[in-house]
Amino acid sequence: MKKLMEILMELDDSIDWENETALIDERILDSFGVISLISELEEQFDIEIEASEIIPQNLxxxxxxxxxxxxxxEN
Structure with missing residues (x-):
């Protein structure tokens, strides 16, 4: 989780990542931010995030x- 928080702070340090629960629903994270985030998560955590995973519940x-x-x- 620490590594994730570092990535999120690099992406945008003005967002309260620890407490925010509607990053997508309230458009705090825009489409460019989502694309950047997905790319960084895939690289840093050695995972593949399918399009079907890019939904508000996950982000x-x-x-x-x-x-x-x-x-x-795990997969």
Missing amino acids: NSADAMWKMIQRLQ
Whole structure:
């Protein structure tokens, strides 16, 4: 989770990543931000994030992202 938080802070340090729960729903993270984030997560965690995984439930919060990363690493 520490590595994820470092990635998120590099992406945009003005967002309260630890407490925000509607990053996609409230358009805090725009489409460019999502693309950048997905690319960085794939590279840093050695996972492949399919288009079907790029949904608000997986990206609305750092906790949701972490759960997705862990699930994808298990496969």
